[in-house]
Amino acid sequence: FDKASEDVHKLTYKPSNNELLSLYAHFKQGTVATPPVYRKTQPTVLFIGRAKWDAWNNLKGILCCVITLLFIYN
Secondary structure (H helix, E strand, O other): OHHHHHHHHOOOOOOOOOHHHHHHHHHHHHHOOOOOOOOOOOOHHHHHHHHHHHHOOOOOOOOOHHHHHHHHHH
């Protein structure tokens, strides 16, 4: 998982926004686990913050070991 996390920064292409959201969500679920109950609504990054929270929240309840495997093999 740690190596996969580092390798993400070495990609030779720019991932799409959906791929980035998926990577973010899997990383957060694998390291922090369950997202906070509410969305943080900071005005400057409102849209991006909500998209990130939604992507992470969609993985709520999935075991950490499953998420880390999905992160590694995606």
